[in-house]
Structure formats: structure tokens, C-alpha cells
Amino acid sequence: MDVLIYLIPIALFLGLLGLAGFLWSLKSGQFEDLEGAKWRILEDDDLDGSAEKKTGEG
Amino acid sequence: MNVHARDWDAFVTPAEEGAVHMDLAVEGITCAACMGEIERGLSRLPGIRKARVNLTSQRLAVDWDTGQTGADEIVAELSRLGYTAHPFDPASQKDRQDQTGKNLLRCMAVAGFAGMNIMLLSVSVWSGNATDITPETRDFFHWLSALIALPTVAYSGRPFFKSAFTALRAGRLNMDVPIVIGVTLAVGLSLIQTMQHQHHAYFESAVMLLFFLLVGRYLDHNMRGRTRSFAENIAALKAEVAARIGSDGSVREVPLSKIKPGDMVLVMAGDRVPVDGVVFDGRSEIDQSLVTGETILHAVGKGAQVYAGTLNGDGTLKVRVSTATGATLLDEVNRLLETATQAKSLYVRLADRAAQLYAPIVHGAAAVTFAGWMFAGADWQPALVIAISVLIITCPCALGLAVPAVQVVASGQLFKSGVLLNSGDAIERLSDVDTIVFDKTGTLTTAEPCLLDNGQLSYELLALAGRLALSSRHPLSSALVKASGALRPFGSVSETPGAGIEATVDGVALRLGSPAFCSVPDAEIGALLKMHPGASVIAVKHGAEPAVLLPLRQSLRQDAAAVMRELSGLGYQLEILSGDRKGAVRAVAEELGLANWQAEVKPGDKIAHLEALKQQGRKVLMVGDGLNDAPALAGAHVSLSPVTAVHLSQAAADAVFLGDKLQPVADALQISRRARKAIEQNLWISALYNVVAVPIAVAGLVTPLMAAVAMSASSIAVTANALRLRWGEGGSTRSEL
Numbered sequence: 007m008d009v010l011i012y013l014i015p016i017a018l019f020l021g022l023l024g025l026a027g028f029l030w031s032l033k034s035g036q037f038e039d040l041e042g043a044k045w046r047i048l049e050d051d052d053l054d055g056s057a058e059k060k061t062g063e064g
Numbered sequence: 065m066n067v068h069a070r071d072w073d074a075f076v077t078p079a080e081e082g083a084v085h086m087d088l089a090v091e092g093i094t095c096a097a098c099m100g101e102i103e104r105g106l107s108r109l110p111g112i113r114k115a116r117v118n119l120t121s122q123r124l125a126v127d128w129d130t131g132q133t134g135a136d137e138i139v140a141e142l143s144r145l146g147y148t149a150h151p152f153d154p155a156s157q158k159d160r161q162d163q164t165g166k167n168l169l170r171c172m173a174v175a176g177f178a179g180m181n182i183m184l185l186s187v188s189v190w191s192g193n194a195t196d197i198t199p200e201t202r203d204f205f206h207w208l209s210a211l212i213a214l215p216t217v218a219y220s221g222r223p224f225f226k227s228a229f230t231a232l233r234a235g236r237l238n239m240d241v242p243i244v245i246g247v248t249l250a251v252g253l254s255l256i257q258t259m260q261h262q263h264h265a266y267f268e269s270a271v272m273l274l275f276f277l278l279v280g281r282y283l284d285h286n287m288r289g290r291t292r293s294f295a296e297n298i299a300a301l302k303a304e305v306a307a308r309i310g311s312d313g314s315v316r317e318v319p320l321s322k323i324k325p326g327d328m329v330l331v332m333a334g335d336r337v338p339v340d341g342v343v344f345d346g347r348s349e350i351d352q353s354l355v356t357g358e359t360i361l362h363a364v365g366k367g368a369q370v371y372a373g374t375l376n377g378d379g380t381l382k383v384r385v386s387t388a389t390g391a392t393l394l395d396e397v398n399r400l401l402e403t404a405t406q407a408k409s410l411y412v413r414l415a416d417r418a419a420q421l422y423a424p425i426v427h428g429a430a431a432v433t434f435a436g437w438m439f440a441g442a443d444w445q446p447a448l449v450i451a452i453s454v455l456i457i458t459c460p461c462a463l464g465l466a467v468p469a470v471q472v473v474a475s476g477q478l479f480k481s482g483v484l485l486n487s488g489d490a491i492e493r494l495s496d497v498d499t500i501v502f503d504k505t506g507t508l509t510t511a512e513p514c515l516l517d518n519g520q521l522s523y524e525l526l527a528l529a530g531r532l533a534l535s536s537r538h539p540l541s542s543a544l545v546k547a548s549g550a551l552r553p554f555g556s557v558s559e560t561p562g563a564g565i566e567a568t569v570d571g572v573a574l575r576l577g578s579p580a581f582c583s584v585p586d587a588e589i590g591a592l593l594k595m596h597p598g599a600s601v602i603a604v605k606h607g608a609e610p611a612v613l614l615p616l617r618q619s620l621r622q623d624a625a626a627v628m629r630e631l632s633g634l635g636y637q638l639e640i641l642s643g644d645r646k647g648a649v650r651a652v653a654e655e656l657g658l659a660n661w662q663a664e665v666k667p668g669d670k671i672a673h674l675e676a677l678k679q680q681g682r683k684v685l686m687v688g689d690g691l692n693d694a695p696a697l698a699g700a701h702v703s704l705s706p707v708t709a710v711h712l713s714q715a716a717a718d719a720v721f722l723g724d725k726l727q728p729v730a731d732a733l734q735i736s737r738r739a740r741k742a743i744e745q746n747l748w749i750s751a752l753y754n755v756v757a758v759p760i761a762v763a764g765l766v767t768p769l770m771a772a773v774a775m776s777a778s779s780i781a782v783t784a785n786a787l788r789l790r791w792g793e794g795g796s797t798r799s800e801l
Binding site for chain 2: 010014017018021022024025028029032037038039040041042045046048049
């Protein structure tokens with residue numbers, strides 16, 4: 007049972023990390039446009055020219 | 065034709081590091097491709113820091129360096145890409161940030177996080193209690209739960225604490241009072257139990273309860289938020305701006321909020337008058353149909369009073385703003401509006417009415433349970449534990465979701481039919497309507513006039529007249545353009561302000577304008593008006609031939625008659641209440657087969673009439689669009705207004721409907737009736753659940769695990785029932801709209 011001393015703080019820390027992540031994304035406005043977000047992942051803007059060419063040829 | 069530049073700087077707000085920020089409502093964003101196109105296109109401009117399109121609300125937020133680029137260039141680039149942008153008034157900007165929604169979401173996230181962790185610990189304790197947990201471990205888990213639960217309740221419970229406190233101070237009971245009492249008691253007692261090394265604590269019940277309720281609260285809020293943002297877009301698309309004439313004579317477009325009394329405003333031909341004021345210079349005709357419901361054009365000249373929302377004819381006017389004098393039509397309407405809104409705020413929502421019934425019963429049951437167990441010889445602590453479990457198991461968790469869940473689904477259905485809700489309880493109020501009062505102009509009829517009869521006009525002449533009408537911005541001309549389908553205007557057209565326009569076609573003079581301008585005898589006009597009561601008349605004269613008179617009037621919405629039949633078939637009593645003249649209203653009423661109609665009704669009288677109907681015990685739905693309807697819209701039991709309505713009326717109405725048809729009105733009534741039924745079913749489900757659960761809880765047989773399962777099950781049941789509203793409707797969806 008001594009292992010609980012480590013496990014519980016770790017579990018709580020991971021949970022808090024998730025909560026902090028959510029609150030951060032909320033604050034940075036990522037929940038303001040859920041409709042747009044689902045389309046943005048399909049955009050290829052972040053690929054540079056060579057990568058784009060490669061996918062184009064492939 | 066708007067030659068004056070817009071003063072874009074008035075719409076800009078400062079952003080960080082010397083950059084500026086502007087919000088635009090963009091027309092024409094329909095898909096994800098548009099989003100990428102706009103963002104990529106704008107970021108090619110120099111000095112653009114950030115350009116982000118919000119697809120949900122169809123808005124664009126841009127940040128840029130003023131040194132390198134200007135607002136004009138951004139708007140120019142947008143229109144080059146094929147999108148029309150309309151700026152928001154920065155004065156209303158701070159209201160647009162959805163602080164409440166974000167706050168609820170934060171509370172929900174914290175409660176969710178805490179609930180999950182406490183549940184993990186609680187399940188361990190429950191299973192440990194059944195097997196081999198040591199008292200030390202159990203205490204440790206309980207203390208840990210307390211450590212998570214206490215700050216969570218303090219943080220996530222704020223929306224409930226605040227609302228319960230406000231209600232109690234006003235001497236009322238609402239849903240939040242039993243919630244707050246239940247949660248506080250549960251946490252407090254759990255703390256005592258923990259200190260005394262007992263087997264059970266109830267932190268998870270308290271926190272999960274908050275979580276479920278916050279979900280309901282957020283759904284409720286979100287539904288209203290979506291309508292609000294669309295309504296604001298519509299307002300921005302309708303360009304709430306005015307062209308101010310500066311002291312140096314320059315004309316710049318500025319937001320309405322920057323206009324002060326005494327300012328001089330330029331109103332171009334065909335534009336809406338943005339302010340109340342007195343004509344300083346110029347002659348024109350004014351279409352006041354949106355303001356008074358009258359469909360006849362009024363000639364105005366120097367010294368005449370003009371009202372915001374009216375449509376200018378073919379002359380350019382300089383107007384001195386007089387809004388501050390306190391005697392304008394707008395002030396009168398505002399005053400009536402305020403009284404009407406106050407009267408309406410007395411309406412108690414169904415959920416709160418249920419809570420008023422519910423709270424005393426729940427609290428009474430818990431108190432009786434406590435007393436009963438004490439009387440039966442139990443210790444105070446176990447007795448209190450049982451009383452609290454009664455409080456928690458009956459707690460309006462399902463009740464909290466019952467109404468918002470249905471409202472969210474129903475508002476989605478309404479949205480599909482083109483109805484946007486302004487207030488959350490509009491659905492409830494729509495469902496108990498039994499009388500519908502329609503305004504005429506712009507509501508039963510289209511907002512713009514149409515050609516009634518071109519029997520005397522040959523096809524060739526209509527085409528010529530249409531081409532000539534293209535050169536005029538008079539509202540009647542645009543109706544003629546639409547009727548003829550003309551595309552190419554004539555090259556040289558001479559205009560006589562306030563009378564008409566003239567061009568020479570193949571050596572023959574062609575005139576379009578007032579009957580006097582085309583020298584038509586009065587007798588002929590009288591005869592035509594007898595045939596078409598309430599119509600406006602323009603004349604066309606080609607060469608030496610006798611002039612042809614054209615009657616124009618706002619025509620009925622295309623499906624108006626069918627919708628009236630449908631509504632009276634459903635048992636609604638229908639009435640027309642219009643500010644227009646008798647003849648015009650009678651014609652419409654006869655065409656629609658409505659026996660109840662009143663004409664020449666002033667805004668105050670409209671309210672009085674609605675009040676009289678209310679005295680008779682009627683629940684009235686008011687449908688109207690004009691400035692004169694706004695107080696009536698606010699005062700009616702529930703109200704709808706078309707999207708073409710003046711801003712004030714839209715704000716006063718409970719819902720706004722889109723499109724040229726009247727069908728959304730009928731749809732709204734039907735959907736809300738079904739929603740009302742679903743809400744009632746949900747309240748019954750919650751009640752039924754309580755009937756089963758309460759005796760078990762009173763008997764002291766509820767373990768925390770059972771309470772948690774029962775609570776979740778009831779919440780899922782009401783949510784599923786709300787979704788049924790969508791499935792059940794599948795077959796009869798009016799997707800063709």
C-alpha cells in the first residue's frame with residue numbers, strides 16, 4: 007500500500023495537467039470556433055513546398 | 065453609389081504593441097475553403113499580424129500595424145477576394161465577449177476534473193469497505209477527497225451560490241436554493257464524518273451534482289449565445305452607420321454610436337435614414353413603412369421631421385440630428401418599450417415554477433426524514449446522513465438538465481427552419497400561444513413594394529421603363545427593375561428631384577416618375593386607386609402616347625395565405641394590427657380571409673390592444689417588424705420579428721425569422737409545442753424517479769454508489785428524451801425550406 011504515496015500524487019498531477027491544459031486552451035480562444043477547428047486540421051498550409059510536392063506526386 | 069469614404073478608424077480598437085484590431089462580419093463565408101482563402105489572402109498584405117476567421121459566427125478578426133497598411137486596404141483585399149465585410153461598432157464590442165460562457169465552462173472543467181478524481185478515490189473506498197481497506201487508508205482517501213472537493217465546491221459552485229442568494233434575498237425560491245443547501249450540507253457532513261473516521265463520506269455526490277448541473281447550465285447559455293452572435297452579425301450587415309458631414313464639409317461614414325445631437329448627416333438616395341432629425345437641406349420622398357406601417361410615400365423638404373429606419377427616396381438629404389431632444393418617435397418607442405419589458409419580466413420559467421413546487425417538498429421530505437429517524441431513536445449523525453441522501457437523490461439534477469437539454473435540441477430544429485431565438489424561455493412561451501397578432505407591412509407583406517398589375521403596359525415599354533428605372537434609387541424604381549428584369553441602364557438620364565427621371569431613347573422621350581411628372585389627370589389616378597386600394601402609383605410616358613399608370617404595393621409574402629390557413633386550422637385565433645390606412649389593411653385581410661383586423665393603430669394603442677387581449681386570458685404571439693411594433697413586441701406574451709425588421713424591433717422580439725416566407729412562424733409554433741411536451745415529459749421523468757428513489761432513501765437504504773448511479777441514470781434519461789425530439793421528427797422534416 008506504500009506505493010499509494012507515489013501513485014496518488016502522480017494521478018492527481020496528471021489530472022491537474024489536463025485541467026491546466028484545458029483552461030489554457032479556453033483562455034487562448036480555442037473553443038471559440040469549434041466549427042472552424044474541425045476544418046482547419048484538413049488544411050495543408052503548414053507543409054512546406056517540398057512536402058507539398060511530395061504528397062502531390064505520391 | 066456611396067461616394068463618401070467610410071471612416072474606418074472609428075471602428076478600430078487598439079491592440080498590443082502598437083497594432084490595431086478590428087472585427088468584421090463577413091458576408092459569403094459558406095465553407096472551410098473560404099476560411100483558408102481569406103486568411104491566406106490577408107496575410108499577404110504587409111503589416112498584417114493576425115487574421116483569423118471564426119466559421120461559427122462568420123466573423124473575421126484582424127490585427128495589423130497601422131504604419132504599414134490601413135483598414136481600407138484590408139476591406140479592399142476582402143472585396144477583391146469576393147467577400148463583403150461589415151464592421152462592428154466598437155461601442156458594443158465589450159458586450160460581445162462571452163464572459164459568462166467562459167466562466168461556466170471553467171467551472172465545469174474544474175468540477176469535472178475534481179469529480180473524476182474523487183470518484184476514483186470513492187470507488188476504492190467503497191470496494192475497500194466491502195473487503196479489506198485499513199482505517200488509515202480510508203481516512204487518507206477521505207482527507208484527500210476533502211482536499212479536492214472543498215476548493216472545487218467553492219469555485220464551481222459560485223454560479224449557484226450567487227443565483228440562490230439573489231433569489232433568497234428577493235424572497236423567492238428557485239432551482240438553485242435546494243442545490244446550494246444540498247451541496248453545502250453534504251460537504252459539511254462529509255467533513256465531520258471524515259474527522260470522526262467514519263466509513264462513508266459524500267464528497268463525490270456533491271461534486272458530481274455540481275458537474276451535471278453545470279453541463280445543463282452551459283448548454284442553456286450556449287443556445288442563447290449562438291442566436292446573439294447571429295443577431296449581431298445581421299445588425300452589422302445592415303450597416304448601422306451614418307454619413308456625417310464634418311465641419312470642413314467632408315463626408316465620412318461613422319458608427320451610429322459616434323453620432324451626437326446637432327451633427328449633420330448626409331442621406332443618399334435609396335439609403336435608410338440612420339437617425340431621427342430635421343431636414344436641413346434637400347427634397348425627397350420618404351418611405352415610412354418600417355416606422356409607422358404606412359405604405360404611402362411622404363414628400364419631405366427643409367424643416368420636415370424624419371425618423372430613423374425610414375427609407376429615403378430619390379433625393380439627397382442633409383439631416384440635422386435631433387435625437388437628444390427627448391420628443392422624437394424613438395424616445396416615445398423606447399419609453400413604451402421599457403414599460404412593456406418590465407411587465408414581461410414577471411413571467412416565471414417552467415423550470416423555476418417546478419422548483420417552487422419542488423423545493424419545499426424536497427426540503428420537507430428531508431426534514432421529516434431527519435426528525436423521523438431521530439424519533440425512532442437514531443443518533444443525530446446517521447439521521448442527518450439519511451436526510452442528506454434524500455436531499456441529494458431528489459436534488460434537481462435531472463431537473464437541471466430537463467429544460468436546457470430540450471431547449472438546445474429544439475433551438476437546433478428552429479434554426480433549421482430559419483428561426484433564431486433571442487431568449488431561452490421563448491420556446492415555453494411560444495407553446496402556450498392561442499392568439500396571433502400580425503403587423504401588416506413587412507410582416508404579412510414583403511418589405512419592398514412590388515408591381516401589382518402591368519396589364520396596360522406592353523412588354524417592350526416595361527423593358528424600357530425598367531432600364532430607365534435602373535438609374536434611380538427610388539424604392540418604387542427598384543420594384544420596377546425587378547418586375548422587368550432590366551440589366552443595362554440608359555447612358556444619359558436627366559433627373560428632376562422629387563418628380564421623376566427622363567431619357568431619350570431612339571429620339572423619343574421616355575419619362576418615369578410621379579403621375580404629375582407625366583401629366584396624368586387626377587381622375588385616372590382615382591380610378592386606379594379604387595381598383596388597388598393602398599397602392600402607390602408611378603407613371604411611364606413614352607413619346608406622344610398617353611402615360612401608363614403603374615400601381616405598386618408591398619405584395620403578400622408568397623406563402624402567407626397557406627400559412628394563415630394552416631394556423632387557423634391548428635386552432636389559433638388570427639388578427640391583423642397595422643399602422644397603415646384602412647383600405648390597404650382591408651385588402652390584405654380579405655385576401656387572407658381574416659375577419660379580425662384594425663388599421664391606423666398607433667404604437668401605444670397596439671400595446672393597449674394586447675393588454676385587452678391579455679385581460680381576456682389570451683396568450684398572444686405578436687409578429688411584427690416596424691419601429692412602431694417594438695413596444696408591442698416586448699409587451700406581447702411572446703414575439704417574432706422578420707430579419708428585415710428595424711434593429712430595435714429585432715432586439716425586442718423573442719425570436720427572429722429569416723427568409724421571404726412566413727412558414728417559419730408556423731414551424732416555430734409547432735416545434736415549440738413538441739418541445740413543451742418533451743419538457744413536461746422530462747419533468748415527469750424526474751418526478752417519477754423521485755417517487756421511486758425517495759422512499760428507498762428515506763428508509764436509509766441508499767449507499768453512495770446507488771445515489772451516484774441513480775443520479776447519472778436520471779440525467780441520461782432526460783437527455784435521451786430531449787434527443788428524441790430530433791429523431792421523432794425525422795420523417796416530417798421540412799428540409800425543402
